[in-house]
Amino acid sequence: MSTITQAEKELYLTLLDLAQKYPIANDWLANLPNWLAHIKDKARYANAPYYQSVVERLPNMDGKTIRTDFTAQNITFDVPLSQGEIKQTTALLKNLMPWRKGGFVIGQGEQSIHIDTEWRSDLKWDRVLPFISDLTDKRVLDVGGGSGYHGWRMLGAGAKTVVVIDPSCLFYYQFMAIRNFVGSLNNPPNLHFIPVALENLPFTTENNKQLFHTVFCMGVLYHRASPFDCLLQLKNQLLKGGELVLETLVVDGDENTVLVPKDRYAQMNNVYFLPSVPALTLWLQKAGFVDVKCVDVNVTTFDEQRKTAWMDYHSLADFLDPNDNSKTLEGYPRPKRAVMVAKKL
């Protein structure tokens, strides 16, 4: 194993505090060294050492006074950087492309770097926030949280502790790159990233001894070969009375309508089940959730998902039928996403 970073140490501290009250946190502690070793293992992730070196070369923020804003369109780190540092930082962050979820602003005024990501992730957040339980002082899990954008927004909405999980090596280092700019705050933001997949999290059968009040899972379910296993794993992370916020691709139809693309969907591999909202509602109920509500249905637009300087590869416009924007290249209905909110009894 290798050494741990300051950010990883702060993650341990959060788990240690939990482990004084929740036995399951002890299982997270027992796994954490292996989870961290795994994501840095170059036999698995050839780019890991390179990404790590990118993060290590970012400007040192020790002792710098930083103002942050986690409530606006862009997650903002108002930090003094010289013109040289801006240039160098921009180059380093571009080495972590493609940037999908954001955006982020680092620096001050005209000198700032704007990481303009493929997704305007704030738009989704603005649609969802009004319909979910107040996050103030809550512990929150964000499953498949990518670079961590929504995690910062959860912190901005008052959450006490946010844990982002995502098995992607690139997203881990994107998160660490952004986190570099919190500097040496007295109270470092209680937002952590664990490079692990949902299915590998510790499982508990102990009643109401789970760690989280709210679990988010956005953009994950349609990639899972087994939606029910996914829903049960999500439920297992929630305290009694806790809330699941689930976003996934849907199609029109009744309780028995489920689209399974034979091959790709909007050029994505590994897409399995796209249920209708009534079918998804039934699935959540079958998985044991109650108070199941659909709070948003949205056809993704070119304003929300598009090619940028920080993701210069194919995006939504390239995935649709050029002659009929209501269809994907493969002839399926254009991407439509629903947000479901449900409670654990």
Added chain:
Amino acid sequence: MSTITQAEKELYLTLLDLAQKYPIANDWLANLPNWLAHIKDKARYANAPYYQSVVERLPNMDGKTIRTDFTAQNITFDVPLSQGEIKQTTALLKNLMPWRKGGFVIGQGEQSIHIDTEWRSDLKWDRVLPFISDLTDKRVLDVGGGSGYHGWRMLGAGAKTVVVIDPSCLFYYQFMAIRNFVGSLNNPPNLHFIPVALENLPFTTENNKQLFHTVFCMGVLYHRASPFDCLLQLKNQLLKGGELVLETLVVDGDENTVLVPKDRYAQMNNVYFLPSVPALTLWLQKAGFVDVKCVDVNVTTFDEQRKTAWMDYHSLADFLDPNDNSKTLEGYPRPKRAVMVAKKL
């Protein structure tokens, strides 16, 4: 661990022969002691010691000449048993109730025991056999094979080796009880039972080094939370060009029609996905199968599934709406089963 029986030793011998040609058979060998220890572990299966004692008390067949018939409606062991043995054997076998898949006949003429099971499993076999590849000299896997009835029929149809897998402790001992009556043939029937679930079988990525020419999976898919994982696991047991014979519950509808019962279906727990035949066809193709054909669709009748002296509990008649036999008690369409045949490329 405990000692092994003659039947288990013969299973080892079959795997050893395979292990001289197929590396994956070595992985089966490495797991076999644990699989066998698992099913006999009374901490997991409280009835295991009792079932085992039942099997051990069956009449000793050593040195007896036995005529068998694995091609008729009932799997038949034409074996001389005294009236006392018939009586005792009947009592012992009744201790292994409920008997679901069969039937079996043990003994001679009027002295024989007819295990009249809940299912007339021969009816399904007769519908399926004409449409599948010739089994002569093939190695065959029967996933979820229960008491082993269809396994004997596969042997009767010419298969060289048949391996039945099923994680049920009761079915393991039902199989061993039946197998007791093969006696001491010079060439013991090459039919084996491994008490393991499909998802726990060794997996190989080595091209065309799998063990089986044909894989049967009947009555399993609708019980799996993840049908795609099930299909991929089945595919992974097949040699290139091998054939899958898949039977599962279906509903009427188009490619996008899938019934997911919110709670029970025909009084069964743990029922997940009931696709239409077109949807199931698409799923098989998505899982990488070719030449996908539906060879039989059959609404289950009271002739095929019913209460008997060997399964005296609720059966099909109790699962249907008494006022409308076209519906289940829960109001879903009455059970209809399709048999699909598909090839691995």
Added chain:
Amino acid sequence: MSTITQAEKELYLTLLDLAQKYPIANDWLANLPNWLAHIKDKARYANAPYYQSVVERLPNMDGKTIRTDFTAQNITFDVPLSQGEIKQTTALLKNLMPWRKGGFVIGQGEQSIHIDTEWRSDLKWDRVLPFISDLTDKRVLDVGGGSGYHGWRMLGAGAKTVVVIDPSCLFYYQFMAIRNFVGSLNNPPNLHFIPVALENLPFTTENNKQLFHTVFCMGVLYHRASPFDCLLQLKNQLLKGGELVLETLVVDGDENTVLVPKDRYAQMNNVYFLPSVPALTLWLQKAGFVDVKCVDVNVTTFDEQRKTAWMDYHSLADFLDPNDNSKTLEGYPRPKRAVMVAKKL
């Protein structure tokens, strides 16, 4: 797993600090949850829940000002306790008998509790301290450290961090009982107890990446069936240039003299090799140590090891031949202990 205590959390914090510099500390972190779960497992240690309840009922020291002395004959916690608390605490601590290594004083003046242990462990410490490397600011491991007495003395001698390891469940809870009286100091004493055996500590082949400057191992070697494995395990915990302080039973003789008691020795079971000092010197050299010196040889007296109110069972006087105090009951030479000091190259 269960929750963790404040003392265990402080142990984690120490390892976390080390893990930012030393990869091997990460392996300790990965094992720690299991080590702690193991010692509390009532299937292994029937008394563990009882001992734990004893420790939990000790007076709460939160917010109390405490003066400590870790340099005197008795480890002293000068803490205000009412007469009732003294009485109750005495009773609780007596439930953790037998107390072997000490002594300890808890309370003020005449109201204090004096845990008068079987061993006057200060006598050994006084003989050893003049001959070992200065402990100031060092990280120290005490293998087989029992209740932790010498660990406190190491802290008193200036060590920065002391880790006591011992696989005994009773000693773990004796340590935790004593540690209860440090109260809520701003800087809690950096002395920790891990309930693990030497042979189960993480092993590293990385050059000079070990955690410790000095390793103590007193009263352990003669209980090990394999002295060389023990010496190599001790060496593996030391940084380059680090120092081993080894105390064990010896006999008179030359390089080739080793007493192996056929059965018991001084009534102790599990006694294996008692080498002469020249043989022990050679063993240390063979194991790769340099600058091997014998700094003390001492025949144990009745002043140093004896029955007390806190260990009211058989002690040294009962282990010797009543007619000839120069011999054990079994006729072997009376216990003589040597302290060896050696360096890792």
Added chain:
Amino acid sequence: MSTITQAEKELYLTLLDLAQKYPIANDWLANLPNWLAHIKDKARYANAPYYQSVVERLPNMDGKTIRTDFTAQNITFDVPLSQGEIKQTTALLKNLMPWRKGGFVIGQGEQSIHIDTEWRSDLKWDRVLPFISDLTDKRVLDVGGGSGYHGWRMLGAGAKTVVVIDPSCLFYYQFMAIRNFVGSLNNPPNLHFIPVALENLPFTTENNKQLFHTVFCMGVLYHRASPFDCLLQLKNQLLKGGELVLETLVVDGDENTVLVPKDRYAQMNNVYFLPSVPALTLWLQKAGFVDVKCVDVNVTTFDEQRKTAWMDYHSLADFLDPNDNSKTLEGYPRPKRAVMVAKKL
């Protein structure tokens, strides 16, 4: 994993027979695939693929009539080989040098190959055989059995089953090379080689359920850092009343005399404890053996251990002080070996 050979299959068959009576044999079965995979793993044993190819290119003995003699000085396979085959076989077997334990004769009359090994292993056998229990119909374990010479002699002395264990990759393939010449006997010799170290064999606490009547351990103990662990592991393989035959290097002296060479002994690395015969006797008793007898003490001569055409490197003559043959190069007493016989109660 890879496929298994005919010799390995026969090993399985032997264990299967045992597993019908002895639960512990099931643990051997469970480990066997991994033991065999381990020794063929080129990441661990770089030469394994080469050695294997040597064995595979030996002449095919299928269907050949072979006369064998396992009772003479040389293990003899009287098999018809052409002059070309003799030449080719000699070259192949020389690729498996150095040959230490033997000798072996393959072929007929003047056309035969004589593998003249470093050790005249028959001399030791002749000294030991008169003093051990009759091996007729016994199951025997030979720990550290090298190329298998003594194993063949045990078979020649009437043993029913002999299992040789040795963790050496070279010796494994030497054994397999020799075994090639048994041809296709109806009853293949019940002599097997498992490439595993003593300390990794399954351990049982079940009374009298071990597999072996006699355990040999010759030339191993002085290489073990922990002689007591070795003795207890040997004892754990023996049935109640079974016999240990232990051969190791000894020195002159009394119960408390043990030579531990600081560095090399007779140029060998990894030499630990050389006890006197009285000390070794005491150790065996302490380990729980009874009826401990020393049946042979022998100073190794140049007739018994010497350089040959099949081991053309340094041998005994090179390990002794050229000016004083009573001493090793390092100045220790010249190698003297004792054979101990002891029973398990």
